Amino acid sequence: MPRIHDGRAPLISIGVPAYNAETFIVAALESLLAQEVTDLEVVVSDNGSTDGTERLCREIAARDPRVRYVRQPVNRGGAANFNAVFALRHPGARYFKWAAADDVHDPRYLTAVLALLEDPTVAVAHTATDDIDEDGNRIKLWGDQGIRADHPDVAVRFADLSRRNHECFSIFGLMRTELLASTHGLGMYPESDRVLLAELSLQGRLADDPRVLFHRRQHSGRSVHAYPTARSRVAWFNPGLVGRPVFPEWRLGRGYLEAALRAPLRTEDRARVLATMGGWTVSHGPKLARNLARTAVELARGEVSVRRSPARASAPAPAPGPEPARRASTV
Template sequence: MSNGTDEPGRSRPTLSLAMPIYNGDRFLAEALDSIRAQDFPDWRLLICDNASTDRTEVIAKEYCALDERISYVRHEHNLGAARNHNYGFHHTDGDYFAWVHGDNVYLPTYFSRCLAELRAHPEASCAHTVAVDIDVDGARTHRWDEQLRASHDDVALRFRDLTEQDHMCFAWFGVVNRDLLAQTSLHASFDSADRLEIVELALRGPIRLIDEELFLHREHPGRIMRQAPTARSRYLILDPAWRGRIPFPVLNIGKQYALAVLRAPLSTKDKVRCLLQLRGWLRTNWARILRTLARGAYEYAKLAVRGTR
């Protein structure tokens, strides 16, 4: 079993997978079975355990013994979901990369189809498939068809749809070229970091959606969005260092979108065109921005009052 880095003498895989997990024993075996059943064999998976207190470690080690392509590392303490995701990227080295979660199911051709799509479209930044929700028993409940123009040739249209529309971020589970992903923020330590990551990819190339239902997305009470339904509560799950600080979630993601455009390898003309698309984001979010400002001002006022006592 690996300690979280590729072992000396082992060849570099085509595809590296990283599974950040915390107390995910309920669905872990099913997720790992689906990965082992892939028709594309040249992958290696690193399970990154964020100091789980359930049977996650036991199950992960059982699968390490079953399949030498699977390795496991357990952190001594909970790093926060963001750092745990990024640990998986930095401690793998395949030419292509994908994050996988321990509650989802990947049908046997998921990764081979994504890789084939990327090879057929070298201008693309990411490839993923249609997502279907499943419940705790694995029954299909909903097929997602969000009509995003993430694969459009026009970068400004891609940017507009991915910032303005409230989408499910399924491209987060797609396959990407490692070198391209390394140019982005990876998993930043704030709410909506998955949206930012997808935007950063789209600024570097179209995101290809394969019209096949190969990704089964598990809806269950243990998901972060269910445990922490507000942006502020999710900040703490993503990064414990936010405890005691006052975030401005909506303002922050708007700022990050703008910075992502400025960092992207685009012409000045395309950068301006993308930044102008943020007008739609402002129209959609102006009420949330005002609420964020009001709440932040109130919390700072409370801190000031306490400081004078």
């Protein structure tokens, strides 16, 4: 039987940021509530949905006391909602994970990742992943991406996660709550999920169970389809930046640098990690240059302004997807 907490801290808090997610959120939540590990809570932060998301979530919460539904007054953008649902967790939960409102977890998922976190050198635990279609049929099996995120050398982990294109599956992995709380969370800029994973790698390995226990849903409403480039994904991550000059690659580099500077590293390890940023600058040089050229053109055409419009800054985000961008950034 599911464990009912009556105010006691659950072992695991699962945060589900949602926006207009009525099509798949029931299947997503039911897969979390069906986990072998029952000592959990599921907190849904609804980013001002205009569809049936609220009704469906309240119905599930009425049936299972482990579900808590919170409705945000306006859509503040995807990054803010991810951070909000972490802040809404039970403060005593030992572990935390984000779960998208359209993905599906095998009932054995939490059992598998908890076993990985018994190793104190592991910072984030996840499993192998496949893509499923709207009907739940497998359309792609993801293999090894060649990212050495589980390498024992912190500089190797950071270099691979910051310099190489990869799918950010592990952003939905299980983490120790105190470790995630020590970071700056998801940044209010495009591709900040990459920066957060790199920052987490500075404190431990990103390990995966080889079994396919995480099913990523592919559908037309995903944010990566609506916003195919890092520049356009500003509207999803932070609608307050829409209409302002955006330097996505420069902001990404700054995020990596800030993460390396604030992480609790030994002096020699910090120096080696910072040295990898030189390689990052060289490999990303063309994109950095294109960012500058593109913004200069936009400013000349009046397409963006250095002044922030109060109306635009407070407007709800138009983003349809409930999940952060999980594909390689393009300029």
